[in-house]
Amino acid sequence: MTAAVLELRDVTRHYGGKRQWLGRGAAIRAVDGVDLTLAAGEVLGIVGESGSGKSTLGRIAAGIEAPSSGMVTFQGQRYAPIDTAAWRRQRRRVQVVFQNPSQALDPRLTIAAQIRGVLAAHGIEALERGVDRTEAILSRVGLTGLGTRFPHQLSGGQLQRAVIARALVLSPEVIVCDEAVSALDVSVQAQILNLLKDLQAELGVAYLFISHDLGVVRHVSHRIAVMQRGRIVETGPASEVFARPQDPYTRSLIAALPAATPAARRARDAARQAA
Numbered sequence: 518m519t520a521a522v523l524e525l526r527d528v529t530r531h532y533g534g535k536r537q538w539l540g541r542g543a544a545i546r547a548v549d550g551v552d553l554t555l556a557a558g559e560v561l562g563i564v565g566e567s568g569s570g571k572s573t574l575g576r577i578a579a580g581i582e583a584p585s586s587g588m589v590t591f592q593g594q595r596y597a598p599i600d601t602a603a604w605r606r607q608r609r610r611v612q613v614v615f616q617n618p619s620q621a622l623d624p625r626l627t628i629a630a631q632i633r634g635v636l637a638a639h640g641i642e643a644l645e646r647g648v649d650r651t652e653a654i655l656s657r658v659g660l661t662g663l664g665t666r667f668p669h670q671l672s673g674g675q676l677q678r679a680v681i682a683r684a685l686v687l688s689p690e691v692i693v694c695d696e697a698v699s700a701l702d703v704s705v706q707a708q709i710l711n712l713l714k715d716l717q718a719e720l721g722v723a724y725l726f727i728s729h730d731l732g733v734v735r736h737v738s739h740r741i742a743v744m745q746r747g748r749i750v751e752t753g754p755a756s757e758v759f760a761r762p763q764d765p766y767t768r769s770l771i772a773a774l775p776a777a778t779p780a781a782r783r784a785r786d787a788a789r790q791a792a
């Protein structure tokens with residue numbers, strides 16, 4: 518069995534519910550008793566409609582938000598309390614790629630300068646066996662020669678490539694991708710998805726791959742967890758979840774997919790019949 522890199526046990530996150538002027542406000546259970554295991558080198562897709570708690574789960578998995586209760590372990594160790602020195606060291610190991618790359622980057626710095634800054638912040642040498650790490654990673658994500666550009670000089674797809682480069686240059690064990698292609702045009706989406714898929718296979722990094730779009734999740738995931746109202750309602754190998762969805766909610770997600778291939782059409786039509 519492959520080792521678990523990330524484990525969530527009975528993780529819950531409430532928002533609100535604090536004492537207010539007229540009594541106590543109702544708490545939102547954004548994440549409600551979630552158990553998840555991400556194996557080393559695995560792509561686990563998290564899918565569910567907007568508001569189902571995916572991003573909250575992603576922030577907790579990345580260690581940038583603490584759960585209200587439950588336990589998160591990275592390689593068998595609990596996350597250090599947020600903002601401590603130990604936490605900052607851990608942050609290198611679990612990186613995040615969010616929806617809007619222009620917000621993730623500093624508009625005042627060139628792309629190369631931002632990647633060098635990240636390396637310096639983590640005390641990593643700029644050269645690896647004589648090769649400039651920044652140049653190498655930019656080439657790997659398809660941005661050869663574009664390191665001298667500022668964010669406003671790049672397209673949406675190029676910006677997301679830069680964000681991916683900045684995450685990968687730290688050689689993380691896990692990348693949490695939260696709606697990483699959702700803001701991009703459909704044609705660009707496919708390019709970025711293929712890049713993420715290739716990089717994953719090449720580097721063996723694990724992804725927690727979050728999207729509201731089951732078609733996108735299916736394209737990259739080994740395993741899929743379906744989330745509804747803060748809970749995981751179904752989980753299994755991606756092909757299995759598509760071929761034999763067990764939960765009515767999963768069936769409704771599959772039934773809503775546009776069918777691009779005959780196989781997808783068959784799966785969708787079967788799900789529509791069963792839904």
Ligand SMILES: Nc1ncnc2c1ncn2[C@@H]1O[C@H](COP(=O)(O)OP(=O)(O)O)[C@@H](O)[C@H]1O
Pocket residue numbers: 532533545546547565566567568569570571572573574
């Ligand atoms: N920081 C926050 N404060 C209050 N409520 C929040 C916060 N973040 C998320 N929520 C609420 O938690 C629920 C889940 O949100 P989210 O995790 O963003 O879902 P998703 O990513 O699936 O759309 C929603 O009802 C949302 O309004």
Ligand SMILES: [Mg+2]
Pocket residue numbers: 571572573696
């Ligand atoms: Mg979200």
